[in-house]
Amino acid sequence: MIKEYIKNFFALNRLKLLEDIADLKADKEYEEQLYLETLHNERFRFQLVAGVVLVLLVFACIVLFLFNDQFNVVFRGQKVFYLIILILFIMLIRETMLRFVLGKRMQSKRRIPSYLMYTNAFFEISIPTIGLILYTEALNSIIAFSTPVILIYFIFIILTTLELDFKLSVFAGTVAAVEYFLLVLYYLGRVDMTGAEPIIKEPMMYFAKSLIILLCGIVAGFVALEIKKRILKSFRIISERNQIERWFGQQVSKAIVDEMLKSRRGIVSRRRTVCVMFLDIRNFSKYAADKEPEEIVKYQNDVFSFMIDIVNKNNGIINQILGDGFMATFGAPLSYDNDCMNAVNAAHEIIAELKKKIDYKEIPYTRVGIGIHTGDAVTGNVGTSIRKQYSITGSVVILASRIEQLNKEYDSQLLISKDVLDKTDREIVEYELIGPVELRGSEEPITIYKLA
DSSP: OHHHHHHHHHHHHHHHHHHHHHHHHHHHHHHHHHHHHHHHHHHHHHHHHHHHHHHHHHHHHHHHHHSHHHHHHHTTSSHHHHHHHHHHHHHHHHHHHHHHHHHHHHHHTOOOOHHHHHHHHHHHHHHHHHHHHHHHHHHTBGGGGGSGGGHHHHHHHHHGGGGTOHHHHHHHHHHHHHHHHHHHHHHHTTSBOTTOOGGGGOHHHHHHHHHHHHHHHHHHHHHHHHHHHHHHHHHHHHHHHHHHHHHHTTOSOHHHHHHHHHHTOOOOOEEEEEEEEEEEETTHHHHHTTSOHHHHHHHHHHHHHHHHHHHHHTTEEEEEEETTEEEEEESSSSOOSOHHHHHHHHHHHHHHHHHHHHHTTSSOOOOEEEEEEEEEEEEEEEEOSSSEEEEEESHHHHHHHHHHHHHHHHTOSEEEEHHHHHHTTTOOOOOEEEEEEOOTTOSSOEEEEEOO
């Protein structure tokens, strides 16, 4: 007994370790997939920035052509505007080239070093700073730091959220805030302040603006982080749902899948008490002997479809479907405290629905044998990371199958063990005692009851 316990203990822990390793691999796969998506975002961002720059470039050229005289007066010549056009043109070429280079990286599935991402962010954030320098030098006035140019900082900070990187967004906000404030401190005592309002001369006003720029970067970082968390969570939920459906096939109810995802318990290999049902279609071989394969498949679908629905409705799962029957489990992977009663109710419903369909000529005359037993079993996934199957292992499975086979001997349709009857709190009122029966696989006789 002790030897068997130790063996089961190590078997369960080994299965748990394998599942943990599989979860770790899954997390890495999620991260890798998310990284590929961020590369698509980055490529889109380059395209978006290039589009914006192109619009600004065209706008600058039109303005320079239509309002040439006015700009000569305000900016004391056209040098500043030509410099702005040159910067925009360089940015357009740069963004287009980066989009091309990134496309090549994506095709080769090579990662982009993080320092390049930060370098790119630093370069883009510095564009408004260069614009402020040009405006300030041309106007020789601090008023340049209150122009719409500073709003360009926010555009580039917001665009960093597409990277889904908290640190990158905070970095962009910090660089923008520091560059802006240092630039203000540099020019406050060097440009013409004649006629300027007192508040314009106060460094604290510009410090407040710098602080807002920094907060924008931090907020953008938290937004990026939250989006990343929600995307990863969605990946995991979808992956777990698909995994559950792969393990159980399509014979598990949506309610059980949803509850497993909600409870976050997942598929944990452990010893638990389950109730096992075996169902067998009587004389199936004789029926199928003179039928075409298509007729046999149609018959199986007609019979099994409503039976599986009934099992699912009563919180059971189908572990195996054989040609002439199936094995169902109640109490794993989730237990509902009344698993034995659920199994008995499902069996009664199957027999009643089968009779109804025979009466309505929906299926040919069919007789079934059902055996139900309860006991401890080891439940969990068996297989590799490529192919796994949810398995119920233990003597309870063998004994439930043996009980089902007794239906032939006692000309019955539904037999249960005393253990099942006891766990229903004797809610079953109509039953017939068969008596203790010797079953292969059990050291002691098992008391059997006939319910149908």
